[in-house]
Amino acid sequence: MIDETDRNILIALADDARLSLKELSQRVNLSAPSVSERLKRLEERGVIRAFTLDVDPSALGYTLQAIVRIRPLPGQLHIVQNLLDQVAELVECDKVTGDDCFIARLYIRSMEHLDRILDRIAEKAETNTAIVKAQPVRRRLPPLA
CATH class of the missing domain: 3.30.70.920 (Lrp/AsnC effector binding domain/regulation of amino acid metabolism (RAM) domain)
Known part of the structure; x- marks a missing residue:
């Protein structure tokens, strides 16, 4: 399962997967290193499988x-x-x-x-x-x- 912070990270990335680590950390009120570590754990657990491109x-x-x-x-x-x-x-x-x-x-x-x-x-x-x-x-x- 994921906690509220992980949920907020996923919501922000679903809206814009190109967010910089700095912008993402500001959106979820954490330091950039903390967000980076959470992203790493989400990827290792298979919650985040890829960062994709949306083409029209x-x-x-x-x-x-x-x-x-x-x-x-x-x-x-x-x-x-x-x-x-x-x-x-x-x-x-x-x-x-x-x-x-x-x-x-x-x-x-x-x-x-x-x-x-x-x-x-x-x-x-x-x-x-x-x-x-x-x-x-x-x-x-x-x-x-």
Whole structure:
């Protein structure tokens, strides 16, 4: 578990992972060495896995986003998983229970672009695709209680 200070550190970093140690220490009312030690412990415990970059896909020409449910055909699970791993436009993929085995998020430039990607796995899996209209809840931290 984490204490209130660790919680405040995580909240501040979730808002801006580029905060300097000085700025972060001011936000949580600790000295820079104390914050540095807490960060080190949070990383060692696996609470903090990475400091990431948030890029706007539309600025790179990816104007559409799709969620694709993927159901491999019998005996094709590992082949499909390997195929998915090779799709650069696929930015997230969860292996799930239920009728589908995978739920993937893709950034695409056009519907034709989506078709070309899905054609790569069409012989190995069934797909069901939804185009994302908006993302009312962006990726966020789980409750830190």
